[in-house]
Amino acid sequence: MAFQVAHGVECARSRGSGGHAVDRGVGGSAFVGRSSLRQASRMEALHGHQKQLLRPKRAALARTTVMAYDYDLAIVGAGVGGHGAALHARAKGLKVAIFEARDVGGTCVNRGCVPSKALLAAAGRVREMKNEHHLKSLGITLGEVGYDRAGVANHANGLAERVKGNMTNSLKALGIEVIHARASVEAPHTLKGSDGKTYTATDIILAPGSEPFVPRGIEIDGKTVFTSDGALKLEWVPDWVAIIGSGYIGLEFSDVYTALGSNVTFIEAMPSLMPGFDPEIQRLAQRLLINPRAIDYHTNVFATKVTPGVPGVRPVMIELTDASTKQVVDTLEVDACMVATGRYPFTQDLGLEKLGVELNRGFVPVDERMRVLDAKGNVVENMYCIGDANGKMMLAHAASAQGISAVENITGTEHALDHETVPAACFTHPEVAFVGLNEADAKARAEKQGFELGKSTGHFRANSKALAEGEGDGIAKVLYNKSSGKILGVHIIGLHAADLVQECANAIARGTTVKELAFCVHTHPTLSEVIDEAVKSAAGVGAGH
Ligand SMILES: Cc1cc2nc3c(=O)[nH]c(=O)nc-3n(C[C@H](O)[C@H](O)[C@H](O)COP(=O)(O)OP(=O)(O)OC[C@H]3O[C@@H](n4cnc5c(N)ncnc54)[C@H](O)[C@@H]3O)c2cc1C
């Protein structure tokens, strides 16, 4: 490790004040919290990072630090953010501990991305096999299609367990100490565990994630009124389910429920469904994901009171209040109600006030390098916050990218993640995905910076692969700067949009122009040619299959 290498001494292990393993330099001064040189070089060799041994920040510390810390890095929360940070820190040779109060893998693995995608995969197949018209167009006939609810639920929950196990094993295999306790900040460099112990570290990354937000007036009973936490268990498939909120979670679950035979009623506070998406994509989504399905909706209304029911005895009652007039306008009676109204940061008992930090609607304020800021806007030294808890972007891959970024900064390489290059996807059938600016924001930027905004569209209906699959619905819209050719945003709805958007995210990240992308050869016949069509048309490059 840089620390020991800089001193040219080998370290011996001893116990620190908190009862944790610490390393002491044989020369007498305590270089505590550094893993042994042997261990470190094994890890460095393992990950091919030897060249980073002499990091500027660590080398400087080596000359001055005599503080005794248990770890180089302590991470609070072993969700995808904390896990990503831990693996990268270990690859960089740091001695790492990670605290987890509940389940390794956090929301994404146990109550989010993983089980929801498993449900969507099973439900999607049911939808496809029940679509006689679609199958007939491919020349397929099928008998009656059914599904076993418990089997579908087991698929989702079994997968979550498996991924959780893999993540736990990966932490242990790399020598990362997993501490099963809730941790809170006690003082600089110091955490207090719910196990009663005190832990110290040179740097601390907070990654406590988020929990479902339930608006006032809504009573959750976990059976007839539930959040995504309850819905993912798929304990029953209600005949009629109201979904409050038509964001990512609401949309994905409307896909699952309608495929499995439920009727869905959306309740959305904003004037249109899917308010977070580009308006052109919204309109197409309405045509593909809402209108042909057993879905009705109420927009511009809040669900102000929800009273649980008793299945087969009493319905769930939902009071609707007009968002403009604030008058109660309707009461719905349904079998079940799913609340998908966003998530709140899980930061209440973190103890950050001890360091002068003021939470912003619960979110931990950070700068672009993920460093925590105090109430005066000053950096709190050695304290970072990543993932859902900082509110920059509530996505799994954003959380782990922020974790890696924080570790880069901790180990002396200045790094700021460009969130405009982070793609997002909603895994409905077909999928919706985007990266960068939406059209309104791109227009505003063009006006402000004085360039002409270009817009070019590729169509799934003109794509051989999509047509071969019988899935010719959808578009890919590319927004770009007409002077520089640089891509500002891409919005896709259509088959495998979530995979297609990656090429566009990479292009934005690298500053690739529409012309450069148009000269990159796209495989035929693949869905990637939908992007090819859009960028070729933008760049004035002839195409044609
Ligand atoms: C239904 C659903 C589907 C989703 N699907 C997707 C998707 O397809 N793609 C996508 O990108 N994102 C998806 N998300 C969002 C994604 O799950 C989150 O963005 C991601 O989990 C955030 O990661 P995180 O590490 O910040 O926090 P979390 O995953 O919430 O992990 C935080 C962890 O910290 C622990 N913790 C909290 N406080 C403490 C403490 N004081 N001490 C010790 N441990 C603590 C918690 O127990 C938890 O395990 C989905 C979310 C939901 C709810």
Ligand SMILES: NC(=O)c1ccc[n+]([C@@H]2O[C@H](COP(=O)([O-])OP(=O)(O)OC[C@H]3O[C@@H](n4cnc5c(N)ncnc54)[C@H](O)[C@@H]3O)[C@@H](O)[C@H]2O)c1
């Ligand atoms: N595929 C994915 O990447 C994915 C999937 C699921 C969740 N997530 C993440 O999880 C987070 C939470 O998802 P979400 O769908 O709960 O939140 P969201 O913010 O995407 O959508 C919430 C919706 O609820 C509406 N709403 C809020 N309060 C309301 C009320 N009282 N009555 C009626 N409507 C109301 C909002 O207008 C909004 O449209 C998101 O930020 C998302 O990033 C991502």
